[in-house]
Amino acid sequence: MKNSLFHRKILEENFIIETISYWNKWDALNTTNTTYVEPDVFVRTDKFDLIIEAKRYDYNQQSETQLRNEVIAYLNEYGSENKKIYFLQVGGIYGTDDIPDLQIYHNGNKKIVILITNWSRILDAVLHSREKLFQLNSVSNNYLIRILDDLVDVFAYHQFFSVVWLKNIKERRVFSETFPKLHFTRKPNVLWLQYLKESNINNKWSKDFFEYVRN
Secondary structure, eight states, rough: OOOSSSSSOOOSSSOOOEEEEEEEEOOOTTTTSSEOOOOOOEEESSSEEEEEESSSSBBOOOHHHHHHHHHHHHHHGGGGGGEEEEEEESSSSSSSSSOOOEEEEESSEEEEEEEEHHHHHHHHHHHHHHHHHHTTTTTGGGGHHHHHHHHHHHHHHOOOOOOOOOOGGGOOOGGGGOTTTOHHHOOOOOOOGGOGGGOOOSSHHHHHHHHHOOO
16 A cells, blocks of 8 residues: 555554444534534554545545544544544645645644545556566465466456556567568569669660650
8 A cells, every 4th residue: 555655744654553444433522513423544553543435436535524524533532642634635646746744723733645546546556566486486476476367357357457658568578489470571563664764674685675665
């Protein structure tokens, strides 16, 4: 996931994921919601917390109001822990420019680091990881390659396809020995009658033939 981010703002390394939960129902106090606030995914690690809001398509679906509501609701639940907070928007983004950190007052100023990516970007990261594993040419990586292949199929099911752009295609030289059934021949040289000159024909009937063609 880190490799798919448009801006590498997660600085922590070697963190441990403690819990992953889906559609938590958080206290809606001080939000625009009336009953509860429901983030898509909530990840707790030993070094930071991560809120994930995912949208179906790559662009133009995220909501700033929803972002603020989820952050405030998170602070209602966990604000006393003073943990570092990341908010990740997956898909539905309005461009790839960096989004400034969000500042919210809750028992003191709280800074929330905003991260963005989209599904196409995540697919590219999956393909890149698969290619690196494939190049290692190790049998021990085969199960990982199969998992990544399954992920690529899942993306395709949802109309996100792996595409190799022309500019990224590597040059490959092709030789006739490589393809025994193919025959590479030079374009034959053809000398049309209209371009013949008398000097081109050197047998005993050349002059008569040339006069015939001319007339």
